[in-house]
Amino acid sequence: MTDRLRDLQPGTTVRVLSFNSTESEGAELYVQQVTRLGLTPGTTFRLVRRAPLGDPIEIRLRGYSLALRPYEADALRVQVIE
Secondary structure, three states: OOEOHHHOOOOOEEEEEEEOOOOOHHHHHHHHHHHHOOOOOOOEEEEEEEOOOOOOEEEEEOOEEEEEOHHHHHOEEEEEOO
16 A cells, blocks of 8 residues: 555655656656655655645655655655554
8 A cells, every 4th residue: 555645644654665657757857856866666764744834845764854845745656664
């Protein structure tokens, strides 16, 4: 089962399963960018916090923090592991 990152609570650990379908050129560019940052299928990360209005979402992976906008978070197919 996959979950939406924006619906999860801070402190949740998840694993990236894949990226949602990328039909537009902008979406493909986004996938390339986050892949370069280490956010690849199989990577685990922790949801650190969400800004008061939900934008951005901070995650912690591979020793650094990364902020994602809600539409960027929605591009990730994730599975809760903790």
